[in-house]
Amino acid sequence: MLYIHCPYCEEHRSEEEFHYKGQAHIARPDDPDNCTDVEWADFIYRRDNPRGEHKEQWYHTVGCRKFFNAIRDTQSYEIKTTYKVGEQPDMAAGIVTGQQGSNAS
Amino acid sequence: MSDRQERDQTRVWMQQLPSGDVRVESPLYHADLPSMMAINDDAGADTAGGVALAELPLQAHLVIRGRAEAPGFQESLTQALGLQVPTRLSSVSDGSQTLRWIGPDEWLLTAPASQAFDIETKLRAALPGHVAVVDVSGGNTILLLSGLHARSVLKKSTSYDVSDRNFPLGKVVTTTMGKSQAVIRRVDELGWELIIRRSFADYLWLWLQDASAEYGLSVHE
């Protein structure tokens, strides 16, 4: 079982209190009426499927009921860090960049 | 007309407490807890050991939402209730009203049933800005679990660490309970308060009877 740190409750809670909510930091196109189909499809459907570190959203369902972000290693399941919505991870800069956008969630 | 006046004119809220001639039932009405209290008395059960359970039915439960850091929010809430606003995972109580932190922008207030509408009205008038006050009295009930083995029952029921080191008096956590959930508050050395959902009350009542069977369960008022 994973033991996940909620950045709002500021303590570790057991995995069964949480739900995984997909890839984090996906920016909605600024002008949906005038974006291309490819841009819209990227936003709606296309997701990364990395082997290694993945920035993702989690929801503290049976707890404070807040969404937050986590960086998890998809191979080892290790959660490197968790951070609040609107924040950037407090880690080495290398893994902060390189994903789509950064202004959402 | 100010924004607030305009908004208030379109808002509708109501006294949800039925008048005297309407029968009100707790979600555990069917379990007939009073008849189990009588059994305790007959058998002269030892209430010091084992697990004691009491329901605190039909209280006022109000969900208060707002941004803790918004200007004037905490001050107005404190002034209206006479309670400090509890910080993360804690509660504040004056014996009659108890205010619990649920999340960074959510609190749960309980008070005697008759006060629900007055408090709701008072809070709606007092709280500034983007806030919500919702009477959820009908959706919850309160169980009090105490006795030497109350903690053993909790250990079987939740994965949350209920040791003294992690769960001091006054702490509040929303966590799993059986296959449902509860808002758990440590009320004293041997006592724990569980706020549970109406629709899971019967399930949790069965769960708690089963979990406390080996220690001896007595039901109290």
Ligand SMILES: [Zn+2]
């Ligand atoms: Zn949380």
